[in-house]
Amino acid sequence: xxxxxxxxxxxxxxxxxxxxxxxxxxxxxxxxxxxxxxxxxxxxxxxxxxxxxxxxxxxxxxxxxxxxxxxxxxxxxxxxxxxxxxxxxxxxxxxxxxxxxxxxxxxxxxxxxxxxxxxxxxxxxxxxxxxxxxxxxxxxxxxxxxxxxxxxxxxxxxxxxxxxxxxxxxxxxxxxxxxxxxx
Amino acid sequence: xxxxxxxxxxxxxxxxxxxxxxxxxxxxxxxxxxxxxxxxxxxxxxxxxxxxxxxxxxxxxxxxxxxxxxxxxxxxxxxxxxxxxxxxxxxxxxxxxxxxxxxxxxxxxxxxxxxxxxxxxxxxxxxxxxxxxxxxxxxxxxxxxxxxxxxxxxxxxxxxxxxxxxxxxxxxxxxxxxxxxxxxxxxxxxxxxxxxxxxxxxxxxxxxxxxxxxxxxxxxxxxxxxxxxxxxxxxxxxxxxxxx
Numbered sequence: 001x002x003x004x005x006x007x008x009x010x011x012x013x014x015x016x017x018x019x020x021x022x023x024x025x026x027x028x029x030x031x032x033x034x035x036x037x038x039x040x041x042x043x044x045x046x047x048x049x050x051x052x053x054x055x056x057x058x059x060x061x062x063x064x065x066x067x068x069x070x071x072x073x074x075x076x077x078x079x080x081x082x083x084x085x086x087x088x089x090x091x092x093x094x095x096x097x098x099x100x101x102x103x104x105x106x107x108x109x110x111x112x113x114x115x116x117x118x119x120x121x122x123x124x125x126x127x128x129x130x131x132x133x134x135x136x137x138x139x140x141x142x143x144x145x146x147x148x149x150x151x152x153x154x155x156x157x158x159x160x161x162x163x164x165x166x167x168x169x170x171x172x173x174x175x176x177x178x179x180x181x182x183x
Numbered sequence: 184x185x186x187x188x189x190x191x192x193x194x195x196x197x198x199x200x201x202x203x204x205x206x207x208x209x210x211x212x213x214x215x216x217x218x219x220x221x222x223x224x225x226x227x228x229x230x231x232x233x234x235x236x237x238x239x240x241x242x243x244x245x246x247x248x249x250x251x252x253x254x255x256x257x258x259x260x261x262x263x264x265x266x267x268x269x270x271x272x273x274x275x276x277x278x279x280x281x282x283x284x285x286x287x288x289x290x291x292x293x294x295x296x297x298x299x300x301x302x303x304x305x306x307x308x309x310x311x312x313x314x315x316x317x318x319x320x321x322x323x324x325x326x327x328x329x330x331x332x333x334x335x336x337x338x339x340x341x342x343x344x345x346x347x348x349x350x351x352x353x354x355x356x357x358x359x360x361x362x363x364x365x366x367x368x369x370x371x372x373x374x375x376x377x378x379x380x381x382x383x384x385x386x387x388x389x390x391x392x393x394x395x396x397x398x399x400x401x402x403x404x405x406x407x408x409x410x411x412x413x414x415x416x417x418x419x420x421x422x423x424x425x426x427x
Contacts, residue, residue, distance in 0.1 A: 017218040018407075022353060024214060028207050036199055046206050050213075057214055057221055108205040115201045122199045128192075147193035179189050 003069070010070050014061055023070070024053060031074055037148045038082045038140065040129045042115050048081045055081075068158055075145075075159040083137055131181045139174030146171055261287045264294030267318050271325040274298065274316055281310040286376045288383060294318035295383045299331070299372035313372050315385060333370035336389050346406050350393055361395040361402070368392075369405070 009026075012019035031052055036045040055077050063073060119126075132140055141160065145151045153171075157164045184192075264287050268274050274296070281304025286297040299313035313331035318324070338346070343366050350361050371390035376383055389408040394401065 017215050017222075020218055021211060021215060024211060028210075029202060032202065032207075033198075033200065036201060040199075042201070042203065046203065049206075050210050053210060053214055054217065057217055061221075108203075108209070111203045111205040115203050118201050119199050122197060124196055125199055128196060143193070147190075148196075148198055175186055175189055179184055179186060182184055182189070 006070055007065055010060075010063065010065070014063070020057065020060065027071060027074055028053075030071065031078055034075065034078055034144070034149055035082060036119075037125075037129075037144050038078075039085065040119070040126055040133075042112065042119060044085060048078070048085060051081050052077045068161075072155060072158045076161070079141055079159065082141075086133075086137055086140075131178060134181050135174060135177050138170060139177055142167060142170045143174045143178065261289065261294075264289060264296060264318055264320070267294065267320075267323055268296040268316050268325060271316070271328075273328055274314070274325070277310070277314060280304065282313060285313075285372075285374045288376045288378060289320070290378055290381060290383060292320045293326075293383075294320050295376055297331075297373060297376050297385065299374065305333070305372065315376075315383075317383075331373065331385065333372050334387055334389075335368050335370050336387065338366065338368055338389075338391055342389075342391075342408065346391055346393055349406065350395060350404060359397045361397050363393060363395045364401075365394040366391055371407075 009019060009023055013023045028049070032045060032049045035048045035052070036042065039045055039048065052074060056074055063070070068076065132143060135143070142156060145156045145159065146153075151159070153164050153167050156167045160167065162170075265284065268284075269278070277298055281301050282298040283301050284296055285299045288295045294317070296316040296318065297313070298316065300310040304310040311333070315329045315331055316325055317327040317329075319326040346366055347363055350363060369390050369392045371388040373385045373388045375386040375388075377386050378384075391406040391408070393404045393406055395404070396402075
């Protein structure tokens with residue numbers, strides 16, 4: 001999506017629920033995918049993703065297009081939420097079950113079981129993920145954003161609010177440390 | 184392992200491209216209802232933020248107003264209204280059959296609860312009626328229940344035009360230029376209550392189904408009109424499904 005259209009969608013989303021839903025539709029998969037690659041746990045990924053979008057809704061009115069684009073802003077919220085999870089190792093997000101009736105339909109259960117089966121089959125990823133999570137959080141972030149999310153250095157700098165040079169050295173040091181854990 | 188080999192490994196690893204559609208849908212519907220709650224806050228907050236009235240003055244005014252109104256009128260809360268309604272056997276039965284509370288309002292010593300079928304319950308014909316429940320707050324009981332049926336109101340030419348524009352504007356951002364083949368109104372249950380001249384009124388809901396093509400694929404979108412948006416000539420897309 002080009003920048004102008006994205007800006008227009010955000011402007012509309014600050015006034016209309018329908019437009020916010022469009023932004024959500026457009027960004028959900030990216031954000032859920034990023035969270036899942038960071039935590040490698042479907043249940044936690046669902047909770048964190050819910051929290052990210054609820055926070056973005058709470059703050060959409062304050063969002064101004066300055067140095068950060070809307071998707072980068074979502075990634076920024078995601079990084080903070082994931083950091084919270086890793087710090088506490090017990091995520092206290094607003095679970096959807098607490099907002100709505102605590103019931104799981106057979107569809108939801110089926111969806112979840114299928115997704116879990118798919119995740120279990122990604123053995124190489126899970127093995128590598130275990131090694132990545134042994135690194136300090138900042139290295140985890142830059143490695144996942146660079147190699148799994150295929151983000152450019154400039155985009156990572158935008159998301160994490162750091163200079164491009166800092167990101168480059170973080171990636172380099174992160175890779176060094178990851179190599180050590182794999183030795 | 185050399186750094187270059189590690190980079191290659193990271194770049195080539197098969198990543199989990201997984202989605203959980205039911206979570207996506209559930210979160211979407213929650214965000215839509217939360218949006219309206221947040222929006223109410225946005226409409227009040229800017230006055231404080233701009234500093235048009237000093238915050239301290241507002242706080243004093245609010246405290247005095249609350250004290251006076253508490254002495255004159257007992258304060259009933261929406262939660263109390265809901266609690267009383269939920270004790271009524273007819274309301275309980277409607278909820279069990281697939282209805283949900285869409286709106287609650289209080290006018291003097293009367294509470295009003297609007298019940299409409301959940302989308303799934305209505306689509307599967309599990310429940311085809313809603314209700315407007317009136318509660319006597321002094322007596323703490325339900326005083327009246329009026330049945331509500333879905334409404335189908337024809338679309339004006341202007342509304343059809345707005346639907347077309349909305350679909351074109353929204354879809355061309357994502358999938359491509361849509362070609363609209365059909366627009367028709369569909370039954371809809373009210374979602375909101377309004378107060379008019381100290382009386383409660385059910386705000387009519389108007390929905391349309393739009394069938395359109397984008398390339399080879401055919402889609403069906405559900406469009407919502409609300410009274411406030413109709414005035415501005417605006418509509419919103421509630422959902423979009425691929426038509427087989």
